[in-house]
Each structure stands twice: as C-alpha cells, then as structure tokens.
Amino acid sequence: MGTIEVNGKTLETDEEGYLTTLDDWTEEVGNFLAKQENVELTPNHWEVINFLREYYTEFQIAPAVRVLTKSIGKKLGADKGNSQYLYELFPYGPAKQACKIAGLPKPTGCV
Amino acid sequence: MEGVVKKFMFVNRKAPYGTIYALESLEVVLISAAFDQDVSLAFLDDGVYQLKKGQQTKGIETKNFSPTYRALEGYDIEKLYVEKEALEARGLSEDDLLVDVTVLSRAEMGALMEEQDVVLSF
Amino acid sequence: MLHIINKSPLERNTLDACLAVAQEGATLLLIEDAVTAASRGNAAEARLRQVQGRFKVCVLQPDLDARGLGDRLSEGITSVDYGGFVDLVANNKNCQSWL
Numbered sequence: 001m002g003t004i005e006v007n008g009k010t011l012e013t014d015e016e017g018y019l020t021t022l023d024d025w026t027e028e029v030g031n032f033l034a035k036q037e038n039v040e041l042t043p044n045h046w047e048v049i050n051f052l053r054e055y056y057t058e059f060q061i062a063p064a065v066r067v068l069t070k071s072i073g074k075k076l077g078a079d080k081g082n083s084q085y086l087y088e089l090f091p092y093g094p095a096k097q098a099c100k101i102a103g104l105p106k107p108t109g110c111v
Numbered sequence: 112m113e114g115v116v117k118k119f120m121f122v123n124r125k126a127p128y129g130t131i132y133a134l135e136s137l138e139v140v141l142i143s144a145a146f147d148q149d150v151s152l153a154f155l156d157d158g159v160y161q162l163k164k165g166q167q168t169k170g171i172e173t174k175n176f177s178p179t180y181r182a183l184e185g186y187d188i189e190k191l192y193v194e195k196e197a198l199e200a201r202g203l204s205e206d207d208l209l210v211d212v213t214v215l216s217r218a219e220m221g222a223l224m225e226e227q228d229v230v231l232s233f
Numbered sequence: 234m235l236h237i238i239n240k241s242p243l244e245r246n247t248l249d250a251c252l253a254v255a256q257e258g259a260t261l262l263l264i265e266d267a268v269t270a271a272s273r274g275n276a277a278e279a280r281l282r283q284v285q286g287r288f289k290v291c292v293l294q295p296d297l298d299a300r301g302l303g304d305r306l307s308e309g310i311t312s313v314d315y316g317g318f319v320d321l322v323a324n325n326k327n328c329q330s331w332l
Contacts, residue, residue, distance in 0.1 A: 059182035060175065064145060067185045126241055128299050129266030157241050160269065163301035170295025170314075177301070200243060202274010202305070 006032045018100050022056070025103030033101045037092065041101075045089050047076060052102040062107040065095040117228040119143060120151045123158035125233065127177070128168070133161045134176055136233035141179075144186040151190040151227070152183075153220060154212070158233075159197045162208040180210050194220050235325035239265040239332070242277035247331040252280065257287045262313070262321055264293040271310045272302040285309045293318055 002013045006029050012020040017036070019025055030049060034041045041049075051072060055063055063071065065083065073081015080086075086094035095107045121140055127133040143150055154162060161177070168175040183189070191212040198204060198214070205214055215223065224230060236255050242248040248270055251261065261284075263271050270277040271292040281290055294312045297303050306312060313321065322328055 058178060060178045061141070061182060063182070064141070064186070066145070067182075071185060125244070126266045126269060126300060128296070129239070129241070157244050157266065157269065160300055165301040165303070167298040167301070167303060169298075171299045173299065175299075200276040201269065202272060202278070207301075 004029075004032065004036075016100075016106065018106055019103040022103060022105075025053075029103060030101050033103070037097055037101060039090065039097070039101065042089075044080075045098075045101075047080075048072065048086065048089060048094065048098050049102045051075065052098055052104060056102075056104050062095065062099045062104045064107055065093065068094055116147070116149050118149045118151070118226060119229045119231065120153055120224060120227040121231045121233065122153045122155060122224070123161055123233050124156045126157040126160040127166070128171065128173055132233040133158070136231075137176060137179060139231065140183070140188060141186060144188055149190075150188050151192060151223070152188065153192045153194075153224070154197070155194045155220065156197050157201075159193055159201060159203060159208075162191075162193070162210060162212065163203065164207055164209045177209060183210070192220060192223065235260050235262060235321050235328040237262045237264060237328060237330045238267040238270075239263075239330070241266040242270045242275075242280075248277060248280070251329075251331045252284055255288060259287075260289045260291060260321060260325060262291045262293065262318065263310075264296055264318070266300075268292050268296045268300065268302065271297065271307055273305045273307050275307075278307050281307065282309065291317070291321065 001015060002017065003010050004013055011024045014020060031041060052062065069081055069083055069086060090097040099107055121136055123133060123136050125132040140152060162180060166175050166177040191210060192215050193212045195214050195216050236251050236259055238248050238251055238261065240247045248267065269275055270281060289311065291311045291313050292306065294314055297306065
C-alpha cells in the first residue's frame with residue numbers, strides 16, 4: 001500500500017504503484033504517474049491510454065499484451081498494432097506500464 | 112514441447128457471487144489464453160447463471176465480472192458450450208445469455224468432455 | 234421463526250431440508266445463490282408456490298439483481314432489501330440458517 005499526492009489530493013495505490021480506485025484517475029493523475037515512470041506523454045501515448053480505459057470500461061479487465069496489440073491494430077491501424085511501436089511508447093511494457101499510467105489494475109496474468 | 116496443442120476444458124458449475132469458483136475459473140481461463148492451447152468453456156448446472164444478461168452487483172458491493180465473458184473472443188477463446196437441460200431447469204434460454212454460445216445436450220456435453228486432454232473443474 | 238437459505242436448490246438440498254422441518258407461519262428468506270429458487274422458470278418455483286400458504290417467502294433483492302434475475306421474481310414472493318433483512322431478523326424470535 002502506498003499513496004500519491006496530486007493537486008493536494010491523496011490517492012491510494014497498491015505496493016507497486018497502481019491506483020487502488022479506478023475513479024480516482026484524471027488526466028492530471030495520468031500525467032503525474034507518467035512522470036514517476038519517466039515517460040513523457042505525447043498524443044500517441046494518450047491514444048493508447050484512452051484505449052485502455054475504454055477497454056476496461058467495456059470488459060472490466062485490463063487486456064493482456066497480445067490482446068492489446070491486436071485490438072490497437074484493429075482500431076488505430078497496423079503501424080500501431082505491433083509490440084515494437086507499443087514498447088517504444090512504454091518501455092516497461094505496454095500492458096504493465098501503460099495500465100499503471102491509465103489508472104487501471106495490473107493486467108491478469110502479469111507477474 | 113513447442114507446437115503441442117492440448118485440449119483443455121474448463122467446466123463451470125456454480126452460480127456467480129455466492130462462491131468464488133466462477134471468478135477463479137474466469138481468471139485462469141484468461142491466463143491460459145497466453146499458452147495457445149485449444150480451450151473450451153463448458154457451462155453446466157448453475158454455471159449457466161454466470162452468462163446471464165443484466166447482472167447488477169451494486170447492491171451486493173461486489174465487482175460485476177460478467178462483462179469480461181465478452182472479452183474472451185479477443186483472447187481467441189471462442190468455444191463456449193452451454194448445457195441445454197441446465198438452461199431449461201432454470202427458465203432460461205439462449206437469448207438470456209450475454210455471449211454467443213453453442214447449446215449442447217447433456218449427452219453431447221459428456222462426449223465433448225471425453226475428448227479433452229485436460230479437464231479443469233470449477 | 235425465520236429460516237435463511239443461501240444455497241441454490243439445484244446445487245444442494247438445503248431448501249428441501251428446510252421445507253421439511255419448517256412449521257406453519259414461519260418466514261423463509263432466500264439469499265445469495267438461493268435467490269435463483271425465486272426466479273420464474275426455475276425448477277424450484279413449483280415447490281415454493283406449494284408452500285406459500287404455510288410460509289411467508291422472502292428474497293433478498295440485491296442478490297437477485299446481482300445474478301441478472303431482478304426482473305424475474307416469481308409471483309407471491311416478497312422482495313426485501315438489506316434493511317428488510319435486518320427487520321426480519323429483529324422481528325422473529327429466532328433464526329435458523331440452512332448452511
């Protein structure tokens with residue numbers, strides 16, 4: 001268990017820094033979490049983050065990397081639906097790191 | 112072992128929320144998808160309630176995991192089998208279910224179970 | 234007296250065990266997976282209908298909603314919320330849970 005402080009608000013995280021409460025997330029919180037991860041967010045990053053949040057809202061889980069890659073490819077085109085592109089955006093893993101910044105729990109099956 | 116594909120069947124027999132079996136099964140199914148095996152999900156007895164449309168869990172303050180069954184297709188898990196007699200005994204029909212399934216009789220379900228290399232019971 | 238049943242009648246025999254023992258005038262409360270018994274078309278529907286003159290049969294609505302059965306409550310069964318659950322426990326002399 002840990003906490004982060006964004007805009008004077010204290011938000012709870014788990015021991016690995018994932019937000020405990022989905023609804024605590026705002027774009028501002030996303031920016032804060034990205035800074036912690038040393039990721040500078042560009043529109044390409046936001047595309048993936050927003051995709052992840054939409055996926056979670058629809059299915060109530062964070063997708064596995066393979067599923068994320070495939071679905072991104074379907075939605076945003078093949079040039080983005082590959083792991084090289086996604087790892088360039090999120091060096092510590094499109095599922096693990098992008099989910100953290102998007103305020104989602106760690107994907108099922110990730111160790 | 113590369114290239115060896117086995118037939119795995121997850122047998123789901125419990126209603127959701129009253130016990131943890133349904134959720135545990137679903138989590139193992141999602142993990143198993145990473146291993147590129149031939150995965151089938153079977154819903155027998157009260158397990159058919161797991162796929163019932165319109166689950167509203169706010170009142171019991173428990174996460175509604177039924178939308179996740181709709182994600183299975185994206186995980187290439189597309190073999191979902193439901194026992195016909197189980198639906199009938201519960202006043203349910205295929206239209207009451209939140210995903211596309213194949214409805215099988217008990218006998219057909221038993222035959223399919225026989226074909227599996229591994230059966231995981233929940 | 235209040236009898237609480239929490240297992241599906243198609244999974245365990247606690248509903249029948251309760252019906253065999255409960256005395257006229259008792260109240261039955263179906264919660265958790267037992268709420269399936271109170272849904273239209275369930276195999277236990279007829280059994281519950283038969284005993285409606287002898288017992289008051291109640292069901293916990295939030296558990297019915299969770300299982301997607303909120304709109305299929307069988308006739309003659311009373312829906313209660315958590316407040317109603319507490320009232321039933323408080324207003325009955327004693328209570329047996331058919332675990």
